[in-house]
Amino acid sequence: MEIRTRGDEVTGIRGDDHDPFSRGHVCPKAVALIDVHHDPDRLRGPVRRIGDRWEPIAWEDAFDLIATRLVAIQRDHGPDALAIYLGNPNAHHLGHILHAPNLVRALRTKNRFTATSVDQLPYYVAAHAMFGHMFLLPIPDIDRTAYWLVLGGNPVASNGSMMTAPDVATRLKAIHERGGKVVVVDPRRTETAEAATRHHFIRPGTDAAFLLALVNALLELGPPRIERYGDKLAGLETALAAIRPFGVERAAAPTGIPAAAIRGIATELREAPTAVVYGRMGLSTQPFGTVCQWLVQLVNLLTGNLDAPGGALPTLPAVPMTGPGTRPGGLGRFASRVSSRPAFGGELPVAAMIEEMETPGDGQIRALLTIAGNPVSSTPNGRRVDRALAGLDFMAAIDLYVNETTRHADVILPPTTSLAHENYDIVFNALAIRNVARLSPPAVAKPPGELFDWEVINGLGIAYAKATGTPFKPLPPPTTVLGAALAAGPHKDKVTMASLKAAEHGIDLGALEPSLLARLETPDGKIACAPPAFVTDLARVESDLLAKPDAGELRLFGRRHVRSNNSWMHNAHRLVKGPRRDQLWIHPDDAAARGIVEGCAVNIASRTGEIRVTAHVTDRVMPGAVCLPHGFGQRREGVQLSIASALAGASYNDITDESAVDPLSGNAALNALPVQVERDASP
Ligand SMILES: Nc1nc2c(c(=O)[nH]1)N[C@H]1C(S)=C(S)[C@@H](COP(=O)(O)OP(=O)(O)OC[C@H]3O[C@@H](n4cnc5c(=O)[nH]c(N)nc54)[C@H](O)[C@@H]3O)O[C@H]1N2
Ligand SMILES: Nc1nc2c(c(=O)[nH]1)N[C@H]1C(S)=C(S)[C@@H](COP(=O)(O)OP(=O)(O)OC[C@H]3O[C@@H](n4cnc5c(=O)[nH]c(N)nc54)[C@H](O)[C@@H]3O)O[C@H]1N2
Numbered sequence: 001m002e003i004r005t006r007g008d009e010v011t012g013i014r015g016d017d018h019d020p021f022s023r024g025h026v027c028p029k030a031v032a033l034i035d036v037h038h039d040p041d042r043l044r045g046p047v048r049r050i051g052d053r054w055e056p057i058a059w060e061d062a063f064d065l066i067a068t069r070l071v072a073i074q075r076d077h078g079p080d081a082l083a084i085y086l087g088n089p090n091a092h093h094l095g096h097i098l099h100a101p102n103l104v105r106a107l108r109t110k111n112r113f114t115a116t117s118v119d120q121l122p123y124y125v126a127a128h129a130m131f132g133h134m135f136l137l138p139i140p141d142i143d144r145t146a147y148w149l150v151l152g153g154n155p156v157a158s159n160g161s162m163m164t165a166p167d168v169a170t171r172l173k174a175i176h177e178r179g180g181k182v183v184v185v186d187p188r189r190t191e192t193a194e195a196a197t198r199h200h201f202i203r204p205g206t207d208a209a210f211l212l213a214l215v216n217a218l219l220e221l222g223p224p225r226i227e228r229y230g231d232k233l234a235g236l237e238t239a240l241a242a243i244r245p246f247g248v249e250r251a252a253a254p255t256g257i258p259a260a261a262i263r264g265i266a267t268e269l270r271e272a273p274t275a276v277v278y279g280r281m282g283l284s285t286q287p288f289g290t291v292c293q294w295l296v297q298l299v300n301l302l303t304g305n306l307d308a309p310g311g312a313l314p315t316l317p318a319v320p321m322t323g324p325g326t327r328p329g330g331l332g333r334f335a336s337r338v339s340s341r342p343a344f345g346g347e348l349p350v351a352a353m354i355e356e357m358e359t360p361g362d363g364q365i366r367a368l369l370t371i372a373g374n375p376v377s378s379t380p381n382g383r384r385v386d387r388a389l390a391g392l393d394f395m396a397a398i399d400l401y402v403n404e405t406t407r408h409a410d411v412i413l414p415p416t417t418s419l420a421h422e423n424y425d426i427v428f429n430a431l432a433i434r435n436v437a438r439l440s441p442p443a444v445a446k447p448p449g450e451l452f453d454w455e456v457i458n459g460l461g462i463a464y465a466k467a468t469g470t471p472f473k474p475l476p477p478p479t480t481v482l483g484a485a486l487a488a489g490p491h492k493d494k495v496t497m498a499s500l501k502a503a504e505h506g507i508d509l510g511a512l513e514p515s516l517l518a519r520l521e522t523p524d525g526k527i528a529c530a531p532p533a534f535v536t537d538l539a540r541v542e543s544d545l546l547a548k549p550d551a552g553e554l555r556l557f558g559r560r561h562v563r564s565n566n567s568w569m570h571n572a573h574r575l576v577k578g579p580r581r582d583q584l585w586i587h588p589d590d591a592a593a594r595g596i597v598e599g600c601a602v603n604i605a606s607r608t609g610e611i612r613v614t615a616h617v618t619d620r621v622m623p624g625a626v627c628l629p630h631g632f633g634q635r636r637e638g639v640q641l642s643i644a645s646a647l648a649g650a651s652y653n654d655i656t657d658e659s660a661v662d663p664l665s666g667n668a669a670l671n672a673l674p675v676q677v678e679r680d681a682s683p
């Protein structure tokens with residue numbers, strides 16, 4: 001980004017034309033950082049809640065207050081009485097990503113939750129089981145592919161996820177210009193679908209059936225193209241034997257995609273010189289998330305496109321995420337107390353957080369620390385999360401705002417905005433479609449009295465250590481930690497703190513290269529094609545998806561807009577102006593059957609509750625499915641988001657179901673939620 005300032009004021013943000021990766025493309029959310037930075041609602045210093053008032057408190061007093069309370073609660077009720085929830089922005093800030101783990105470790109609780117389990121956890125579970133490391137993630141090589149099959153992702157609006165790619169629209173056009181094809185499988189005709197060669201509607205939650213059929217359709221065309229993998233495949237025959245009973249015809253009814261269309265996709269995949277299958281949120285946050293990720297990678301493997309240019313390849317970021325000294329992840333080393341949901345990589349699925357707060361007994365959660373997270377709006381059954389937070393003995397938040405989650409905090413610690421601190425994108429470079437590195441200097445000086453995110457984290461850690469007598473070693477500033485990490489990385493000669501500072505537009509490290517086979521971290525050094533738990537879970541696909549008659553109920557799924565960012569940027573005025581985006585999208589046939597007309601009020605009811613929104617009647621969604629964005633309805637009492645809380649709409653997660661999960665990973669099934677929709681005649 002090119003950021004213009006006048007004194008302390010940020011006057012403009014645009015794309016950096018000289019950046020080798022973004023090539024001048026900028027997303028509206030980046031421009032809206034101006035609004036966040038100057039937002040009068042944003043907290044500028046720590047506050048403490050007294051009844052329903054907020055009072056300023058000095059940083060040191062705030063740290064001591066939190067530490068004293070947390071230590072007392074943990075002393076009386078055990079270390080696990082404290083829960084920690086880390087939200088998505090942790091992944092976006094150098095200070096959070098490098099320093100938060102240090103604090104989390106020091107707080108000694110097993111009750112660690114993150115936004116990963118309402119998002120990409122099935123990717124990690126599949127990558128760990130198949131390749132031996134959660135970050136050996138095959139990324140679609142969209143700049144070189146001849147055929148891109150997109151399932152449950154809308155990268156034209158989202159900029160690509162688990163596939164960092166600025167300006168997907170242009171890159172997608174380039175596939176067409178090279179004579180390639182893009183095929184989108186999605187219950188909505190999305191912006192990506194509009195730009196694709198072809199779009200197939202699919203009934204939400206049925207992708208596992210589609211992918212099983214796709215494997216069988218490929219097998220009908222001839223032997224798998226697996227020469228490239230030599231002796232590096234384990235269990236392929238086991239996998240294929242388990243998949244064979246799921247013949248192509250069986251998928252047609254549940255998915256709504258005719259067998260001939262599935263065979264057509266298989267033929268295209270097989271005949272394309274290079275091809276890649278990619279599945280994102282729509283595949284992760286549904287009841288068969290892990291099986292879907294497994295099958296996506298199997299299809300890439302069977303067509304010879306796994307670890308091949310133009311296919312799906314792991315990244316080689318300058319800060320190493322895999323290999324010696326990194327944490328490979330791993331499933332099920334412990335489980336949640338109440339419902340035995342599996343831990344992955346030391347964290348528990350957040351769908352289990354409510355019951356851990358509400359269920360009495362040893363290990364019950366009584367205190368919470370959120371770090372850049374908004375579980376009331378972003379995790380399942382938000383109303384019940386809201387009530388559970390109200391019932392805690394103590395809560396603290398490291399956050400910029402008083403929102404629907406942090407209004408329950410006793411103390412809020414707001415760091416500076418991202419424009420005031422240095423940044424280096426560790427996570428998103430590790431997921432990017434090219435290997436790149438870039439250090440962004442602060443755009444504005446740190447305002448007096450404010451602290452950087454990492455200073456807040458260190459301050460809290462030091463106070464906690466003082467109160468307990470346990471050790472806490474504050475980490476040096478993030479750029480120091482970063483420098484050491486780069487020096488241990490695969491590009492250490494080219495990417496140093498000095499070279500990053502000199503290359504103000506970033507450093508291009510080239511296209512992704514085949515390296516997965518050489519980097520496998522499974523015990524036998526091979527790709528595990530048939531992880532036993534995944535194979536076993538096919539029985540659930542059979543019983544719950546194929547054998548059970550579809551009740552034909554409406555299924556709710558989500559929608560991201562290019563000018564939204566999860567739940568927290570609706571207070572930026574330049575992002576919320578324009579046509580409204582909060583409505584429930586419903587197909588004309590489903591609307592007519594319920595007397596629903598354009599703009600009328602509707603009730604959406606699920607097992608857990610009801611919300612009221614207005615309807616938009618459109619054939620951009622398929623019959624039998626309805627579509628609603630999340631992150632609206634920020635009007636709960638005490639919320640200090642003056643722009644966001646004036647918007648129409650309701651919170652999607654007020655009706656999601658904490659018992660709806662992908663059981664293999666524990667990831668929440670936010671999409672494919674069974675709902676009833678009725679016209680609401682009340683005023
Ligand atoms: N129904 C439904 N639910 C979903 C999704 C969906 O598609 N549908 N998507 C899911 C996904 S993919 C994700 S990643 C999660 C996100 O889940 P969360 O991370 O829990 O929620 P966010 O909306 O990202 O909220 C971020 C919080 O961080 C604060 N914040 C913003 N910037 C900073 C900062 O620089 N420092 C600090 N300390 N705090 C900051 C904001 O004020 C806000 O409180 O939501 C998930 N929930
Ligand atoms: N503008 C914007 N960009 C964002 C974000 C944002 O909030 N706004 N959030 C960021 C984050 S945290 C993330 S994780 C990424 C997410 O990135 P994406 O996954 O690309 O984003 P979504 O728009 O949620 O796309 C999910 C798609 O899945 C479809 N879908 C839903 N259910 C099903 C299903 O059962 N099967 C199939 N096949 N499709 C289904 C939906 O219609 C939708 O098109 O985006 C990131 N980028």
Ligand SMILES: [Mo]
Nearest residue numbers: 088115119120
């Ligand atoms: Mo996400």
